[in-house]
Amino acid sequence: MIFTDLEFLYFYVGLFVLYWAIRNKTAQNVLLLIGSYVFYGWVHPWFCLLIAGSTVTDFVCGLKIKSSSHHKRWLVISLVVNLGLLGVFKYFNFFIDNVYELLAGVGIHANRMTLRIFLPVGISFYTFQTLSYTIDIYKGKLGPRKSFLDFSVFVAFFPQLVAGPIERASRLLPQVESRRRFNPEQFMEAWPLLIFGYFKKLVIADNISIYVDKIFMLESPTLLLLIAGTLGFALQIFADFSAYTDIARACSKMLGFELMENFKSPYLAISPSDFWRRWHISLSSWIRDYLYIPLGGSRVAGNLKFFYVVMTTMTLAGLWHGASWHFVIWGMYHGLLLFCYHKLGFGGKWEPKKLYTRIAAWAIMFGFTNIGWLLFRTPNMAWLAKAVSNGGGLRPDDFSMLASIEILAMAGFFWMWTAVMYSMKSGPKWHKPLHAVVYGILLVMCIIFYRQQGGDFIYFQF
Amino acid sequence: MNFSPYGELNLMEKNGTIRKLAYCVMMTSITLGVVAIALLTYKPEAEFHSAAYSKSDYLEKMKTSLNSAKPEVLFVGNSMLECGLNDRLFSRLTGTRTIKMFRGGSASAVWYLYFKNIITKIENKPEKVVLYFRDTMLTKPEFRTKEQYLDYIKMLTTDEEPELELVLYNNGMSMSDSFMLQYFPFVYERAKTRDKLSNLIRGSSIEATTLYSAGYADLALKKTFEESNMDESLVTAVQLEAEKEIGKVTDDFEVLLERSFLPYIIELVKEADIELIMVRVRKRVYAEGQPEPQYMKDYIAGLKNYLESNNVRLLDYTHCKEIDASLFENGDHLSKQKGKDTFTIILANDFNKIYKAKGK
Numbered sequence: 134m135i136f137t138d139l140e141f142l143y144f145y146v147g148l149f150v151l152y153w154a155i156r157n158k159t160a161q162n163v164l165l166l167i168g169s170y171v172f173y174g175w176v177h178p179w180f181c182l183l184i185a186g187s188t189v190t191d192f193v194c195g196l197k198i199k200s201s202s203h204h205k206r207w208l209v210i211s212l213v214v215n216l217g218l219l220g221v222f223k224y225f226n227f228f229i230d231n232v233y234e235l236l237a238g239v240g241i242h243a244n245r246m247t248l249r250i251f252l253p254v255g256i257s258f259y260t261f262q263t264l265s266y267t268i269d270i271y272k273g274k275l276g277p278r279k280s281f282l283d284f285s286v287f288v289a290f291f292p293q294l295v296a297g298p299i300e301r302a303s304r305l306l307p308q309v310e311s312r313r314r315f316n317p318e319q320f321m322e323a324w325p326l327l328i329f330g331y332f333k334k335l336v337i338a339d340n341i342s343i344y345v346d347k348i349f350m351l352e353s354p355t356l357l358l359l360i361a362g363t364l365g366f367a368l369q370i371f372a373d374f375s376a377y378t379d380i381a382r383a384c385s386k387m388l389g390f391e392l393m394e395n396f397k398s399p400y401l402a403i404s405p406s407d408f409w410r411r412w413h414i415s416l417s418s419w420i421r422d423y424l425y426i427p428l429g430g431s432r433v434a435g436n437l438k439f440f441y442v443v444m445t446t447m448t449l450a451g452l453w454h455g456a457s458w459h460f461v462i463w464g465m466y467h468g469l470l471l472f473c474y475h476k477l478g479f480g481g482k483w484e485p486k487k488l489y490t491r492i493a494a495w496a497i498m499f500g501f502t503n504i505g506w507l508l509f510r511t512p513n514m515a516w517l518a519k520a521v522s523n524g525g526g527l528r529p530d531d532f533s534m535l536a537s538i539e540i541l542a543m544a545g546f547f548w549m550w551t552a553v554m555y556s557m558k559s560g561p562k563w564h565k566p567l568h569a570v571v572y573g574i575l576l577v578m579c580i581i582f583y584r585q586q587g588g589d590f591i592y593f594q595f
Numbered sequence: 596m597n598f599s600p601y602g603e604l605n606l607m608e609k610n611g612t613i614r615k616l617a618y619c620v621m622m623t624s625i626t627l628g629v630v631a632i633a634l635l636t637y638k639p640e641a642e643f644h645s646a647a648y649s650k651s652d653y654l655e656k657m658k659t660s661l662n663s664a665k666p667e668v669l670f671v672g673n674s675m676l677e678c679g680l681n682d683r684l685f686s687r688l689t690g691t692r693t694i695k696m697f698r699g700g701s702a703s704a705v706w707y708l709y710f711k712n713i714i715t716k717i718e719n720k721p722e723k724v725v726l727y728f729r730d731t732m733l734t735k736p737e738f739r740t741k742e743q744y745l746d747y748i749k750m751l752t753t754d755e756e757p758e759l760e761l762v763l764y765n766n767g768m769s770m771s772d773s774f775m776l777q778y779f780p781f782v783y784e785r786a787k788t789r790d791k792l793s794n795l796i797r798g799s800s801i802e803a804t805t806l807y808s809a810g811y812a813d814l815a816l817k818k819t820f821e822e823s824n825m826d827e828s829l830v831t832a833v834q835l836e837a838e839k840e841i842g843k844v845t846d847d848f849e850v851l852l853e854r855s856f857l858p859y860i861i862e863l864v865k866e867a868d869i870e871l872i873m874v875r876v877r878k879r880v881y882a883e884g885q886p887e888p889q890y891m892k893d894y895i896a897g898l899k900n901y902l903e904s905n906n907v908r909l910l911d912y913t914h915c916k917e918i919d920a921s922l923f924e925n926g927d928h929l930s931k932q933k934g935k936d937t938f939t940i941i942l943a944n945d946f947n948k949i950y951k952a953k954g955k
Contacts, residue, residue: 340793344816346833347820347825349829350825350826350829350830350833351819351820351824351825351826352824352825352826352827353824358819512826512829516826516829532814532815532818532819533815533819534815535801535805535807535811535812535815536812536815536816536818536819536820538801538804538805538812539797539800539801539812539815539816540816542797542800542801542803542804542805543796543797543800545800545804546796546799546800578792581788581789581792582789582792
């Protein structure tokens, strides 16, 4: 089930009414657990077996890490099971294909053994979430939970199950364990998030994607079309992914839960470090805490070691997004950016003092971010190499030039709407009735632009 | 504890209950007001309630044109037919007057209406009608009937369409769709409003930034993204993904049959004394070596039995090895030259074998 299905509306309204009618915490958690499994297994019920397996493993491992004398052994079991699930379902075919190509390159033609595996949605999200639980127990930051029910709800909590935010046990588990009361203020706070979320997905992301997808299917796009496609994709991926987070947060709020913020105006970043503090915050902070710091990233002094740590971290972050070389290269590209900025003295929490320096830093970083998106969105590297080499398409009589301008103008229009929404978010200057009018317009636009055969959220595939 | 996500975006101030309530009421009223205005200004044109159709002369034109062509063999289908039959070549090879009637993206609802309102209503009816299909298309009545497909379906309807209403409205739709369509038909008019808004956004964006008109800019988009400019392998991957829906077998053939247009189509051709021939075209995945799944084999066996019991011939080219992967252009479409002609020759030979042997 996805947030844009009509079925989700019925499912959520039913669950919401029952949930607040029950009031008993344990019964509410049972309902949430059943609801979460229904939500997750709606199309493919066998997905539930995977998440149940992961839940049982990490629950047992959590208890054993604390009580057994072989702490490390139980942590390793948790790591092997979770990363094993990811390895089999997400990376197996990628690995086999590359080994096959490598062998073929040296003249050995092995039998290709490719599994017909259907990638379960959200597997990268919930495996990271459960991993954080066992690692935190091992590090002594968190105590193991004794209630299997509470732990199962933490793993399968449906609003954030398939595309995050990747919540930490220390933040979400206490909310699952505590008694929840209906809070009208929290309920009302959810509505702007809900309306913004659906507007960003249904009106912005699903509409600009029509043209972006076409550009990235052209046999030989001109440079200007490539620029239009990249800027359009920058808008699409932000609108799409942040929409999911907004809707997830709104649905959680209505049930008395608070999920973390995942985006903080990422395109206003002035450096790569700043960008990763603003973009997909739950993933970047996970990678920082469980990969970058353990590898020694926070204390290395030597250039070579630092380069190794940053590149390893970001390459794996790229690979997390998908089993494909262009994601790996995208991760490496960001690793390289982080390293270069750091060495030039613009790393960490660098803040330019003068306005024009800030504007220049923003413009440069925005450019770099978009080059990154080009690597991210390209169907494959061969296509990109061909497209980039075909840079002479700026002929004034060319239809493609006008098409590019039209797509850019449309993207500009949607960017303007995004800016209006974000100015409402941060500016107390707007009069409240005006807010109401804008919400009304956004809601009506959502109803008009809702498509039954609309696209999935981009981050589902990761 | 303040859980506000956006700081100042909080709808509720911490003090002033009256203000809070007033604000909630105002916001709700505005939203409901806008929806109410939309409802009041909307003139319902219920989708499948036949009395509300606005008639065009499209049907008459189609009938006139087909009648004057006097086809002996009429092919019906969608883009698979467009790319899968050279009608002139077929005509020459079989010595029959052959016409193809296709609509890209069409499916069983459109084909049923072709039969009901055009083919069986003309004076010079064809002797044979050949219907191209893939997978479960014949028993997926709701497939391609919503959004952009709806307008064309309406163009093919008459004042009386009880079967269409029954199959699509009662059987083919999910409960939620049926409910929405029955009580809020205006919701299904959103496609038009959306198109208007999209055109407005595109048009005003381009006119504000360049000296070109919106129409010329749209032409530029059309030219830029025309089929010949697209990467075949990428288009194929997207098309195959989109076509997965018709590859799904959700129930037994008998159950699917009951909810479909197929029995009505067969009834219509029987009454009009037209011979119906079904052609199951080969899909790319099979040409690339993928085996046919067991559930699909079972489904086709059920279909074959049903067609045989109704004297309808099924020509199944799913396993036709002469159509190899190199003959496909994008998705399941055969290449417009080599693929099309190759399949036309195969089909014409089979026709000649069957009918010339019978002396028909």
